[in-house]
Amino acid sequence: MSAPGPPEEPRNEASRRVLDIRGLAYAYPDGHQALYGVDLHVHRGERVALLGPNGAGKTTLVLHLNGILNAGAGSVSVSGLPVSKEHLQEIRRRVGVVFQDPDDQLFMPTVRDDVAFGPQNMGVRGAELERQVMEALDKVGMADFADRPPHHLSFGQRRRVAVATVLAMEPEVLVLDEPSSNLDPASRRELADILRGLDVTVLMVTHDLPYAFELCPRSVVLSGGVIVADGSTYDVLTDDVLMAEHRLELPFGFDPRAIGNPTAG
Amino acid sequence: MGAGHGHKLHFHGHSAVHRAPAHLKLATLLVFMLTVVATPREWFPAFGVHLGLVLAVIAVSRVPFGYIGRRMVIEVPFVVFALLMPFVATGPRVDVLGLSLSEDGLLAGWGLLAKGTLGVMASLTLAATTEPRDLLVGLERLRMPSQLVQIIGFMIRYLDVVTDEMRRMKVARESRGFSGNGPRAWAVYARAAGALFIRSYERGERVHLAMLSRGYDGTVRHGSDR
Numbered sequence: 001m002s003a004p005g006p007p008e009e010p011r012n013e014a015s016r017r018v019l020d021i022r023g024l025a026y027a028y029p030d031g032h033q034a035l036y037g038v039d040l041h042v043h044r045g046e047r048v049a050l051l052g053p054n055g056a057g058k059t060t061l062v063l064h065l066n067g068i069l070n071a072g073a074g075s076v077s078v079s080g081l082p083v084s085k086e087h088l089q090e091i092r093r094r095v096g097v098v099f100q101d102p103d104d105q106l107f108m109p110t111v112r113d114d115v116a117f118g119p120q121n122m123g124v125r126g127a128e129l130e131r132q133v134m135e136a137l138d139k140v141g142m143a144d145f146a147d148r149p150p151h152h153l154s155f156g157q158r159r160r161v162a163v164a165t166v167l168a169m170e171p172e173v174l175v176l177d178e179p180s181s182n183l184d185p186a187s188r189r190e191l192a193d194i195l196r197g198l199d200v201t202v203l204m205v206t207h208d209l210p211y212a213f214e215l216c217p218r219s220v221v222l223s224g225g226v227i228v229a230d231g232s233t234y235d236v237l238t239d240d241v242l243m244a245e246h247r248l249e250l251p252f253g254f255d256p257r258a259i260g261n262p263t264a265g
Numbered sequence: 266m267g268a269g270h271g272h273k274l275h276f277h278g279h280s281a282v283h284r285a286p287a288h289l290k291l292a293t294l295l296v297f298m299l300t301v302v303a304t305p306r307e308w309f310p311a312f313g314v315h316l317g318l319v320l321a322v323i324a325v326s327r328v329p330f331g332y333i334g335r336r337m338v339i340e341v342p343f344v345v346f347a348l349l350m351p352f353v354a355t356g357p358r359v360d361v362l363g364l365s366l367s368e369d370g371l372l373a374g375w376g377l378l379a380k381g382t383l384g385v386m387a388s389l390t391l392a393a394t395t396e397p398r399d400l401l402v403g404l405e406r407l408r409m410p411s412q413l414v415q416i417i418g419f420m421i422r423y424l425d426v427v428t429d430e431m432r433r434m435k436v437a438r439e440s441r442g443f444s445g446n447g448p449r450a451w452a453v454y455a456r457a458a459g460a461l462f463i464r465s466y467e468r469g470e471r472v473h474l475a476m477l478s479r480g481y482d483g484t485v486r487h488g489s490d491r
Contacts, residue, residue, distance in 0.1 A: 066478050092480045104471040107422050108485075109398035121480035151425045169479065
């Protein structure tokens with residue numbers, strides 16, 4: 001998907017960037033500094049995993065992507081539009097964030113209402129709204145559950161509906177916070193199939209390294225508030241020194257070398 | 266209650282009462298309640314008419330009387346209070362079955378019992394025949410301030426989540442040998458309630474973040490009037 005391709009002109013290169021983060025630094029109001037100058041570009045159509053130990057600043061970074069937090073220094077822009085107060089609505093349409101706990105995301109009485117919530121805030125009404133809602137539910141295989149209350153669904157189904165609530169806004173980049181957490185293996189695989197089938201740029205924050213390896217050709221490691229590695233997922237996961245230095249560990253029995261480097265062809 | 270249908274008070278059906286628009290039902294309930302409360306308690310036949318009305322609506326809705334009856338247990342504390350009134354009130358006394366009771370107390374107890382029972386019965390009928398979501402739409406139609414409708418909506422949505430959390434905390438307590446008896450357990454319950462409050466508060470903040478991320482601007486539309 002993200003083949004580097006022939007060298008392009010700088011202007012063209014910039015226009016392919018869905019996410020463009022430059023020198024992003026942020027300290028919480030209590031003085032705790034979480035980010036110390038993050039540089040990251042994500043290109044259209046890429047699926048990128050954002051890896052890092054607990055407390056590395058991953059969630060803080062995610063909250064900058066749609067303007068919930070405002071950069072202390074540096075800048076974030078989405079398809080050329082800077083994340084700032086005056087463009088907030090458009091930024092939030094372009095960047096769809098799926099949070100870790102689907103109960104936080106799904107709060108309306110029915111699945112249909114919940115998926116409609118985002119597009120409604122963007123001013124979509126009537127037949128067009130209905131189309132976007134059903135299309136989004138279709139993409140995650142939950143169209144038959146449109147009239148159910150979210151709390152009657154299984155955890156895996158709720159996670160899929162949470163993805164649909166964001167897809168309905170037709171975002172340019174889908175940001176997932178720990179998408180595989182608390183899922184049983186079957187739900188985990190179903191979600192992977194859905195994500196692979198989507199025609200959208202994905203940034204996936206995760207501790208689940210096999211999941212990152214399965215879904216994302218490229219990985220970025222955030223540690224101590226800076227990006228410490230950026231490369232193919234295979235290269236990152238097989239760099240033992242880097243992995244040990246940043247508290248990343250492969251689960252027992254999982255060895256990327258045994259599976260092979262998918263990008264090497 | 267078939268799968269996919271509402272809450273514990275709802276009784277699935279397709280009667281005329283079920284199909285009536287929620288805002289109509291809400292307005293009817295409100296007018297009915299005001300009438301019941303305004304009826305002087307000495308007008309005994311009037312209460313018979315009120316009761317007849319409620320029973321007629323329940324009959325039309327085809328919700329079994331036993332279904333409503335069992336849920337009326339919620340009224341018990343008020344019943345106890347109403348039954349106590351003839352004993353504790355002052356004024357002229359009358360002898361009933363060898364007990365000396367206050368006349369005023371008897372009347373007050375009757376009034377409380379009759380009005381309370383009618384109110385609970387009518388409300389349960391509304392709850393049994395209306396999905397929570399339709400209630401929200403109804404309230405919106407009746408021009409209830411949107412913030413209040415949103416708060417009620419959140420309550421319905423998160424009641425199960427918070428109850429679940431409470432149950433998990435209870436299981437975790439008991440798994441470590443806690444048995445909730447006697448005043449010494451009260452301190453534990455107080456802390457558990459505090460913890461539950463903090464967790465719910467934090468969840469509220471996370472929900473708000475998730476709403477902002479989808480472009481929330483202060484309005485939520487529940488109905489089909491989108």
